[in-house]
Amino acid sequence: MDDILLLEKVERYLSGEMDNEEKSLFETRRKNDAELDQLVVEHTYFLLGLQTYGSIKTFKHSLTEVESKLISEGLLGLAPFNGKAKIVYFWKKYKRNIAVAASIAAFISVLASGLMVTVSRKFGNENYRVLVDQINKTNREVNKLKSNSVIEKSPITKPEVDFRATGFLIDRKGYLITNAHVISRMKNIYIENRKGEFFKAEVLYSDNEVDLAILKITDTSFKPVSNLPYSIKKENSELGEQFFTLGFPRNEIVYGEGYLSAESGSDGDSSAYQLNVSANPGNSGGPVINGNGEIIGIITAKDSKADGVVYAAKSKNIITILEKLKKSDNQFHVIKTPNKTDLKKLDRVHQVKKMEEYVFMVVGN
Amino acid sequence: MLDLGYYFRHLRINNRIVQTLEQEQILLKGLAGSDKNSIELIYRDNFSSIQSFVLNNNGSVDDARDIFQEAMIVLYENAGKESFKLNCQIKTYLYSVCRRLWLKRLQHLGKFNTKLETIEDIIPVELELEDHEKRNDDFNLMENAMSKIGEPCKSLLDAYYMQKKNMQELALEFGYTNADNAKTQKYKCLLRLKKIFFAQYKNT
Numbered sequence: 350m351d352d353i354l355l356l357e358k359v360e361r362y363l364s365g366e367m368d369n370e371e372k373s374l375f376e377t378r379r380k381n382d383a384e385l386d387q388l389v390v391e392h393t394y395f396l397l398g399l400q401t402y403g404s405i406k407t408f409k410h411s412l413t414e415v416e417s418k419l420i421s422e423g424l425l426g427l428a429p430f431n432g433k434a435k436i437v438y439f440w441k442k443y444k445r446n447i448a449v450a451a452s453i454a455a456f457i458s459v460l461a462s463g464l465m466v467t468v469s470r471k472f473g474n475e476n477y478r479v480l481v482d483q484i485n486k487t488n489r490e491v492n493k494l495k496s497n498s499v500i501e502k503s504p505i506t507k508p509e510v511d512f513r514a515t516g517f518l519i520d521r522k523g524y525l526i527t528n529a530h531v532i533s534r535m536k537n538i539y540i541e542n543r544k545g546e547f548f549k550a551e552v553l554y555s556d557n558e559v560d561l562a563i564l565k566i567t568d569t570s571f572k573p574v575s576n577l578p579y580s581i582k583k584e585n586s587e588l589g590e591q592f593f594t595l596g597f598p599r600n601e602i603v604y605g606e607g608y609l610s611a612e613s614g615s616d617g618d619s620s621a622y623q624l625n626v627s628a629n630p631g632n633s634g635g636p637v638i639n640g641n642g643e644i645i646g647i648i649t650a651k652d653s654k655a656d657g658v659v660y661a662a663k664s665k666n667i668i669t670i671l672e673k674l675k676k677s678d679n680q681f682h683v684i685k686t687p688n689k690t691d692l693k694k695l696d697r698v699h700q701v702k703k704m705e706e707y708v709f710m711v712v713g714n
Numbered sequence: 715m716l717d718l719g720y721y722f723r724h725l726r727i728n729n730r731i732v733q734t735l736e737q738e739q740i741l742l743k744g745l746a747g748s749d750k751n752s753i754e755l756i757y758r759d760n761f762s763s764i765q766s767f768v769l770n771n772n773g774s775v776d777d778a779r780d781i782f783q784e785a786m787i788v789l790y791e792n793a794g795k796e797s798f799k800l801n802c803q804i805k806t807y808l809y810s811v812c813r814r815l816w817l818k819r820l821q822h823l824g825k826f827n828t829k830l831e832t833i834e835d836i837i838p839v840e841l842e843l844e845d846h847e848k849r850n851d852d853f854n855l856m857e858n859a860m861s862k863i864g865e866p867c868k869s870l871l872d873a874y875y876m877q878k879k880n881m882q883e884l885a886l887e888f889g890y891t892n893a894d895n896a897k898t899q900k901y902k903c904l905l906r907l908k909k910i911f912f913a914q915y916k917n918t
Contacts, residue, residue: 353901395908396875401849402856403876404748408790411748412783415757522769569775683766 355385359392371440383453423567464511477558477615477660478653479530482598482631508539508547509714515562515596515635515648516540516711519581519667522573523548523566526667527711528649529555529632532562536712540566542709543602550711553681554674559620559666560649563674563684564711577687579636580666580704582643586622588612592645593697594626595708596635602705605632614660615650622646624659635709637661642692642700744864745786746793756786760805764812771816781819785811788839788846802837810836814843846915859911867903 361367362375379386399496429558516527527538532538532552539547548568586609594605607626614621624637628651637646646661667686676683692700744752761782768778785808792798800807813836860868868890873879873887881893881900890896 353898356901356905375833391912392908395911398852398856398911399871399875402853402860402873404794405787405790405849405853406857406876408748408787409783411750411753412786415750415753416779416783419761420755426812629752679763680766683770687768 351608355388356392359389360396362389363393363396376499385446416712425547426445439568468510475570477650478630479528480598480628480630480633480648481512481528481531481534482629482633493498507541507545508537508712510539510714511535511714513597513600513631514633514711515631517636517644518574518577518707518709519563519686521575521577522683523571524553524684525550525564525566525711526647527562527564528647528662529557529560530649530714531634531711532564533557538564538711538713540564540571540709541712543705546570547712556666556670557600559670561647561662561666561670561671574707577707578691579642579644579667579707580688580690581667581686582639582645583668584665585612585643586639588638589620590645592624592626592637592639592703594628594632594635594637594648595701595704596628596648597710598629598631600710602708603632604701607657609645610658613646614662615652618660620663620666621649622661622663624648624661625657626659629656632659636704636708637664638700638704639691642690642695644702738800741804742789742793742800745790748790753786756789756804756808757782760808763805764808767809767812768816772820773816777816777819781812781815784815784896786846787850788842791846791849792842806837807839810839811843814839843873855911855914858914859907863903863906866899867906870896870900870909 355595358375362372362630367375379389419596429584441643441672486575510602512531514527514531516525518524519526532555538550538552540550541547548566549564550564550568553563553565588609588611590609592607592609594607595602596605597603605626605628608623609622610625613619622645624646626637628648632648635645635648639645644664644667646664647667648659649663650660652658652660671681671684671686675684692703695703723832741752741756745756761778764782764785765775765778768781769775773781788811789804860871863871870884870888871882879887881896883895884890884900885893888896888899890899
């Protein structure tokens with residue numbers, strides 16, 4: 350009880366609640382009583398600590414509230430989820446979007462089949478066909494049935510897919526290259542890996558001139574991969590150079606082989622090559638890789654009349670675009686394109702094996 | 715002493731572009747008062763560059779959030795001081811603090827072997843971080859002590875010393891028959907808290 354009375358006195362003294370008489374009495378006592386003096390000092394320090402503690406706590410509380418607001422807006426990342434949970438998480442997160450997308454998809458597909466079949470590019474070559482695969486309605490319905498039957502067993506599901514094409518990583522943190530025409534058809538973009546997991550992606554930049562787009566996987570369940578084994582070639586490639594391609598003309602990765610047949614693309618387009626290789630809808634955005642493991646181009650289109658005439662954007666466009674973007678926008682500073690290839694001395698089978706981990710299906714609706 | 719000068723930066727608020735020397739002072743004032751709008755603006759303006767920095771230097775998204783939070787607390791602690799004068803942009807300040815904090819953490823983990831890449835201006839913040847560390851230690855000691863005194867003491871002290879409620883309100887809220895009872899109870903709790911707090915202080 351004594352302690353309490355004393356403490357009360359000290360607090361009243363410190364907070365200035367004492368009248369003059371009481372105060373001078375207290376101060377005299379303090380002068381003569383070392384223990385009291387120490388208590389005053391100690392309590393001053395303690396109250397200050399308590400106050401600081403309180404204010405930082407309040408501040409932290411505000412911080413957390415702002416954080417959760419920004420997380421819900423998607424500005425801040427979440428901790429990556431592990432294992433199966435991430436797919437459930439993905440599903441929960443996008444369930445609503447997907448449902449909305451599904452309801453309008455039927456409408457769009459009717460529209461799309463009428464509109465998008467003959468999109469010819471700037472050069473006026475009427476046979477120029479971009480190679481994004483439009484999944485037809487029957488296929489889609491079948492897929493839907495398939496995925497429905499999967500849902501019975503597990504919560505794994507896939508988004509509604511109207512278009513399919515290819516993309517590949519240019520930075521281990523989830524930055525991909527694909528074609529501008531690929532993403533121009535999609536409202537929602539997903540990256541599908543070999544395990545059939547989907548990740549939401551967004552367009553950071555799209556260039557219709559060279560037909561390239563930079564995507565970023567925004568889904569936090571995506572974990573940065575180990576270092577990319579291939580590099581991106583900054584120089585032009587030579588006529589006759591051999592290469593291989595990887596892409597998704599089917600729901601499964603498909604390998605192709607060919608050679609560089611002209612140093613310009615359709616109608617003399619100097620930002621592209623002409624290739625002799627087999628390519629089909631779905632190959633758009635796929636990497637063209639030479640024997641050293643350097644990406645030399647990105648498949649964009651083919652001539653619908655001539656056999657084996659395929660066009661690819663030159664790889665140096667990726668470098669030029671990024672250089673330009675980095676000058677104007679800080680967010681591109683984090684993109685580090687790979688500049689060293691680990692594929693040089695491997696035989697083709699092993700090169701492909703190493704490469705295919707970094708080539709993804711780009712799908713969307 | 716580094717002379718970094720002060721250059722104006724444009725900040726968008728409600729889509730209006732505002733000249734920022736004044737704006738930053740307003741943000742700092744808001745921050746000092748735990749104002750959520752100010753906190754949000756500072757987050758929006760700075761978090762992504764800090765996140766890029768941490769991700770580019772062996773860190774995760776979570777690390778970036780931790781580091782940014784801590785830097786915000788450092789800024790908060792200083793923004794409240796009369797003597798504090800920010801002689802660079804908030805952006806530069808936060809970046810410098812984050813960089814320093816992240817460097818320390820990397821060193822602590824023994825992961826630190828390469829130079830941290832820097833894409834922004836930095837200012838020296840070592841002294842402020844030393845202060846912050848002391849304050850942080852005190853904060854943790856207090857939090858620990860608070861967690862040990864139990865209820866209703868914790869809530870009672872919280873209501874009186876942090877939410878600044880008066881004795882009548884406390885008596886009503888905690889069901890004491892009168893203000894004097896609440897007061898006695900409060901002092902009992904405070905004594906307990908002090909005892910625990912100083913005990914651990916002596917142990918460290």
